Amino acid sequence: MPRTRRRRIAVNTVCALLTAAATTVALRPGLLTDHLPDGLTFFGTETVDTLPLPAEPERGPSRAEPFRGSPALRWADGAAGIVLPEARATGGLRKARVEGALRDTRDFLIAANLDPATLRGERPQAALDLIDPADRTLLDRLDTPLAKPSEKHDPLMMFSRFDPAEVVPAGPVVKTRGRTTFEAGERPGSVEIHADYTFVLPVTRVRVDAEQVVRTIARRVLTVEVSDPATYEVTPGKIWIAEYRAGIYNSSCTVFDGYLHPSFPGDAPEPGSSGPGQDPYVRSTAGTEPEPGECAPVSRT
Template identity: 35%
Template sequence: MPIAEDPEPRPDEGREAGGKDPFADLVLDEEFVKGANVKEQAGRTRMLAARWKHTPPVDPGGRRSVNDGPAPKRRFGRKPKALAYDAWGNPRPVRSQRWQTPLFVALTIVVLLAALNVDGLRNWFHGGSPDTSAPVPTVAPETAKPTTAPPKVAEDRPTVARPWAGSPAEGWPNGAEAFVLPEAKATGVFSADQVAAQLQLVKDYLIAANLDPKALAGGRPEAALAMLDREERDHAAAALDSPSKENDPTNWFSRFDPREAIPVGDVVKVQGRISFEGDGDKGVLVHADYSYVYALRPGKEAGKLPKPSKPTQPAQPKPSGPAAPGDSTAKPVGLVTPVDDVSGDTWTTRTVIRRVENFRFYDPARYQVNPKKLAFGDGSTSEFGNAECFVYDGFYHPHFDQFDDRTPGDRPTGPKEDPYDRSRELKPGDGNGDGECGTVSRY
């Protein structure tokens, strides 16, 4: 609806003859006001219009009207900088935005994320990788000899919270789950039930000799000793009482010095198989080929125990008969020493031990034997990976990277082998192979 401008003076020639105003009789009632086509401006509107004819208004910024025309185009989506004005409409300089604030916010976020993942940050700093690899698939116990080594997995630093990180043994069975006995059949002079009892006895011994938490922590493996025949038991007991190069208890049992290495939890990863066959004397020969992977954290004296030097003569295979007690190279640890708990990001290590053992059950009608006890057959041997060579104190001594101060001349120089490769044939000996200490490709 149009709005009336300021009224101009009416000319005299618009009056009717006789000087009478033509609007003198006009009545401005309510009906006339509602029917008007033109409205008069308000007083403030007329005042502002008169002022703006001489002094145009100043845009305070931040607002746009329909009279401002189209908005300028933004480059790369950035907002145009707007000028600032004071209360009187005068422009004032715009302070540049502080760049320190977003930088401080970003640094705070990084520090918080690093605090929540200290282990991953440490792995990255030492050349490892964060825990982004997919979990290792579950592997069932063996039913036959493998033809290749386990596939490689992403390298990662093992810790107390994740002791199997970066190891193919992560998917292996836990402890006794790996000992799956074959179906017992009548063999030689023994019935199927007798063979089943012999297989169970072998399984119980393997668990007691390699998985007993007390024995692993340096204790005496009494349960395993009780399952051996008299001659075998005397031989093993003498080795425990006086360990030496010729009479090493680690040929039978897995043990660690608690001052130096402490098992992480109760889980031991195991892979292998058991089989049996008849022998020429109508007895039974049970074969056990198993690899044991132990996760260990450093003890209070890790890296402080004396290190051995390589002998000048190659190590010889262990004798088949009982050995006389000799001078002890270290005091056996009979009790488990309590130690303080450690945080979940403490670095750990792993020692891999493979044992190939043969157990012979003789015909009791031809030999004076106890059919409920174990006797070792020929061909039993073992090897270990990631442990000190040429140490004969009755314990395995694993290497911890954070305490490894060996010089290049003290490090093993033998061939590098994969301790997880169960397709290899073991060389009979005392755990050091042909007397040369080798290295491991992974642990």
């Protein structure tokens, strides 16, 4: 049965640096159900999809129709679903600075979740190159999971990656839906960009049942902090990720090798797979967190 894996994520809370000042980085475990800074409930403002859902077909997805029976069928294809708001001068930053940061945030989401090299399990270098090199704490915390993935150090918190020896994409399209907003930051001369996107990733096995298609769904939530480089130690053209969160649906809850492992029809359920089914397409609420060690089922993919 397909599973949901609400991944614990690292939340990198950053005070951007005054020149020659010390860096303060606090990491804490969190979940997609958490609130963003200052009690801002990002999910509470999510636009609800009120259109009728497609009827569930008798036949499941196929290579020719990988999104058959899924609400994602009417979602945008890939990067087209990451639509940015119009930039404006905010928080003491000029419009051009905000505009560039919005574009860089979009590029990061694309590189981390849509780039073919990332999806086939390669090192997501294009995404890593967009992170501010001054944020060594975050870069080190991403290098470790990529080099030696484990339950504690899991690259899937940030990147959508499949084992190329196990599965391949079922076609070139990943469906995408979400939103980006921005607001003035707490500190003078700063802006916070909030990005919340769901990616629907269809795959098929490499060898066995190569025509059988399933979908893994990843919801990514980022808060990017943008600061004035004239005041703070930041690198123009790079992003400083203040928070990142993830909810993964239909991927193994017990394998921590740095890859998504979707469930196919006929696969044996994983140990501890129980609890109410969760709908990965509901974006109006944060959903509920499975109990620790629980591998909750998914109502659909």
